[in-house]
Amino acid sequence: MTAAHSVAVTPRMAEPVHHLSEDLLLDYAAGTLDEAASLVVASHLTLCSACRSELSRLEAIGGALFATMPPMDLSAGALEAALAALESSDLDGLPASASQKHAADDRKASILPRAVQRYLGGDLDTVAWKRLGMGIETAEITLSNSDEAKAGKRSFLLKVPAGKAVPQHTHDGNELVLILQGSYKDEIGTFAKGDVAISDGSIDHRPVAGEGESCICLVATDAPLRLTGPLGAIINLFVRV
Ligand SMILES: [Zn+2]
Structure with a gap:
């Protein structure tokens, strides 16, 4: 710990x-992504101009395609529902249909994107971390779509101390991870602030947090992790009961 004061933790602005x-x-863009994954996407967009541009491009293509489609009879109430959805769209949060509003100013104050703060009802200092063991902590984010939550979709923050590892595991479903602070390294590569890691059952990994500061991630999953390493006995630490 003596070196802690001499380690310059330079905010990664890249x-x-x-x-x-x-x-x-x-x-x-189509509004068909589940809520937990949408929160990760919206949060990454606040940190990534490349994906904001790509979203704009895809939306433009979608709009052009839509314009060339032959007129269709809309079911009763469809137009009203679409207009209501547009009206209630929160462009900084969810659902989002326009990318331009994802200003990159989230990084100046808090590591938590505004959409995440909105779900938590506050900033990082209000997060009620729950210890999982080995210094790893988690904080569940309550989804408003109870059907998706019942179907096993989850969103949570995960905090791994600097230099510590998450047990070897794979996924029965899909997992999206957005790094909000610090970094981690696994068999796939190194992931730092703003990076998204997309995992499925084909990925069996043991992420290790980088040195210097704890790694805080926003995670969206649609199935529990499945521990594959010698530490399988602690599987219950990661499975919500
Ligand atoms: Zn991006």
């Missing part, structure tokens, strides 16, 4: 390296 997939952006 653009993220690991981005959202086109599929995620398309689903987000």
Whole structure:
């Protein structure tokens, strides 16, 4: 710990390296992405001009395609529902249909994007961390879509102390991770602030947090983790009961 004061933790102002997939952006633009994943996407967009541009491009293509479609009979109430949805859209939060509003000013004050703060009802100092063991802590984010929550979709913050590892695991479903502070390294690569890690059952990894500061991530999952390493006994630490 003696070196702690001499370690200059320079805020990483560079653009993220690991981005959202086109599929995620398309689903987000179409409003078909689930709430937990949408929160990760919206949060990454506040930190990434490349993905904001890509979203704009996809929205423009979608708009052009829509304009060339033959007129269709709308079901009763469809137009009203669409207009109501547009009216209630929070462009800084969810659902979002326009990318231009994702200003990159989130990083100046808090590590938590505004959309996340809104869900938590406050900033990082209000987060009620729950210890999982080995110094790893988590804080559940309550989703408003109870059907998705019942179907096993979750969003939570995860905090891993500097230099510590998350047990080896794979995923039965999909997992989206956005790094909000610090970094981690796994078999796939190094992920730092603003980066998105997209995992599924094909990825078996053991993320290790970088040195210097704890790694805080926003996570969206649609199935529990499955521990694959020798520490399988602590599986219950990661499975919500
Ligand atoms: Zn990006």
